[in-house]
Amino acid sequence: MSDLRSPGQDYFQSKWWKRKDVKQVIVLWIVITAVIGYFSSQFQFWAMGKPASETMENVINIIITFTWASSPVAGFVAAIAIQALFQRGHYGDNPPPEAEHNISSSPRATATFLIISALLCLFALVVGLIELQKDDQALLDKNAIHINVTGQQWAWNYDYPGSAGVRSNVLHLPVDQPVVFHVTSKDVKHSFWVVQMGVKIDANPGYVTQTVVTPNKIGSFDIRCAELCGLLHAYMQNKVIVESRSDYEKWLGSQPDTGHTTWTAEGEIG
Numbered sequence: 001m002s003d004l005r006s007p008g009q010d011y012f013q014s015k016w017w018k019r020k021d022v023k024q025v026i027v028l029w030i031v032i033t034a035v036i037g038y039f040s041s042q043f044q045f046w047a048m049g050k051p052a053s054e055t056m057e058n059v060i061n062i063i064i065t066f067t068w069a070s071s072p073v074a075g076f077v078a079a080i081a082i083q084a085l086f087q088r089g090h091y092g093d094n095p096p097p098e099a100e101h102n103i104s105s106s107p108r109a110t111a112t113f114l115i116i117s118a119l120l121c122l123f124a125l126v127v128g129l130i131e132l133q134k135d136d137q138a139l140l141d142k143n144a145i146h147i148n149v150t151g152q153q154w155a156w157n158y159d160y161p162g163s164a165g166v167r168s169n170v171l172h173l174p175v176d177q178p179v180v181f182h183v184t185s186k187d188v189k190h191s192f193w194v195v196q197m198g199v200k201i202d203a204n205p206g207y208v209t210q211t212v213v214t215p216n217k218i219g220s221f222d223i224r225c226a227e228l229c230g231l232l233h234a235y236m237q238n239k240v241i242v243e244s245r246s247d248y249e250k251w252l253g254s255q256p257d258t259g260h261t262t263w264t265a266e267g268e269i270g
């Protein structure tokens with residue numbers, strides 16, 4: 001980086017891609033893009049653990065795709081900023097003429113920026129809509145079991161339509177079986193979030209919202225409230241236990257009748 005602007009060097013006239021600062025920006029761009037892309041796309045595994053449904057696998061694939069599509073943009077901005085920060089300013093008595101510092105608008109750069117941004121937005125929109133469409137289809141699955149979810153400050157309760165009035169505060173689900181959640185709230189707005197299954201939906205008082213997922217791993221996973229709902233919001237979490245079909249039936253049969261009348265599968269409050 002030494003004598004970039006030493007007198008006599010035809011710095012601003014030479015081919016731009018041969019300039020030392022341009023080469024530095026390009027190297028930084030590639031390195032930073034790789035670092036941002038890798039760490040950002042790995043982040044949700046560290047934060048949320050391994051996926052427990054195909055929905056979550058799709059969510060993660062979308063995050064990874066969008067992250068890699070956008071990290072070159074972030075990398076480019078960071079590369080220019082870092083290169084400019086560490087660029088040695090001109091020394092001595094021979095600063096380049098003021099005219100060469102002028103910032104001028106470039107129609108070509110503006111057009112490139114607009115086209116790339118528009119394509120990135122379009123890409124995100126189309127891929128997102130395709131994924132949403134898949135979720136809507138799953139709601140109509142005839143094999144699905146139905147669970148009624150009630151949020152209240154600060155707990156979740158689960159009712160199992162078709163059972164003998166079973167209610168639990170730890171959710172039980174059979175593996176590889178589509179399940180439709182009919183979600184509501186008794187008091188304020190909550191949000192029902194099954195973390196490793198990638199489903200989250202608002203729980204609104206007076207309304208029933210629906211979401212669907214098919215758990216594909218046996219194990220114990222996290223359920224949290226994802227809407228700030230009062231003092232103990234942070235403690236409004238419990239577990240979902242995904243088990244084999246026979247274990248699920250056994251558990252359901254062993255539960256007492258709590259006398260809770262459940263809603264219909266259509267999601268009307270009964």
Ligand SMILES: [Cu+2]
Binds near residue numbers: 154189190225226228
């Ligand atoms: Cu809540």
